[in-house]
């Protein structure tokens with residue numbers, strides 16, 4: 265059973281040297297209609313900066329690394345884009361090697377998807393190593409048709425095992441066919457940091473489950489944001505991004521000031 269998270273539970277489960285890791289969309293910022301419209305609130309940025317002044321911090325997102333860094337705009341923290349494929353931070357620069365081989369195929373698929381799906385007006389995001397097809401903005405009645413067309417376009421490369429498909433919140437992700445995910449991203453950051461004992465990870469979506477699993481194996485603290493999903497590997501649950509900022513504010517005022 266996933267317990268409701270609280271400040272007390274955070275304290276009870278935290279070692280002496282924690283690292284705070286976060287997903288971005290739906291975790292540090294409310295999910296917006298389109299990725300470009302996301303609002304990373306100044307208060308959240310302030311809290312993250314404050315924690316990063318004393319402890320290692322990382323943000324692990326499905327967004328492209330460059331996009332994520334620009335949106336967050338905090339120096340000296342770890343950033344991971346494309347679900348762990350790209351990672352950058354103090355003394356760390358990592359790109360999952362096999363993913364680079366998919367760049368040309370992704371460019372071809374991007375062109376085809378944009379051409380064949382233009383009538384839906386969905387947002388097709390080029391993330392270099394992967395493609396996201398966002399359908400939050402389209403008429404719900406057309407979603408099934410869209411998903412059918414997407415599956416037809418991706419059928420061949422999928423059967424040839426040239427790509428993998430991941431479903432998130434109103435998004436289909438086309439990814440390189442590698443065994444790589446946010447959990448591996450957590451591992452890379454943990455191995456790099458060496459002297460941390462407790463990974464703490466907050467995430468809201470299916471793609472965060474791999475990170476929850478890794479964090480649990482490392483005896484860390486995993487927490488799911490939101491009440492939409494009942495089944496999760498996260499040890500704890502928090503109702504909203506708003507509750508998360510409240511928890512972080514209290515953690516800072518009682519531990520870091």
Ligand SMILES: [Mg+2]
Nearest residue numbers: 287289290469
């Ligand atoms: Mg998310």
